[in-house]
Amino acid sequence: NAGVMQNPRHLVRRRGQEARLRCSPMKGHSHVYWYRQLPEEGLKFMVYLQKENIIDESGMPKERFSAEFPKEGPSILRIQQVVRGDSAAYFCASSLSGSGTGELFFGEGSRLTVL
């Protein structure tokens, strides 16, 4: 499967635990975007990364959330000390280039439930 791969697809955490969501972009893509989708809402931009660099994190909450895209391996979205309001679907998207077309390819999402 050459698409964007996300795991886990479903994750249950208790309040105060950590959640780690992983994203492997499409083959050949080095640009990764994370979006959050709350129930019955649209997708909200969180962060844009290139390999080893955070380019735009304007949509990331200032605390508890972090993202990385190392030289080797998948991109990771990390949520520390989760709260119930973090329950959402988190989508990763990738693009071939960093500019121009606007064409993002999305994964199937990771659905986080915080008890």
Place this chain on the structure above:
Amino acid sequence: QQQVKQSPQSLIVQKGGIPIINCAYENTAFDYFPWYQQFPGKGPALLIAIRPDVSEKKEGRFTISFNKSAKQFSLHIMDSQPGDSATYFCAAKITGGYNKLIFGAGTRLAVHP
């Protein structure tokens, strides 16, 4: 704040009908307007997209109409089928730079047989 407003929130049509979904934006600094289709439990998939120098674009049964002066664009689905039942999102890309998309809130479409 850059926003894309989408309506209606939900839509029900009969098979063969032509659902129309509308979007409006408030910031002129957008240069690309894609529509995404999302089935339950799946990620959004690009359906069709348009640039502001074009007033209409057709791909199969899907048509985007774009009104630059009114800052509005819409999606029409011709001869709709039950398999078109999904949530549709309009989006806008900020001019220049990278592929950051601002999404509308989505329209849940149900096409009844």
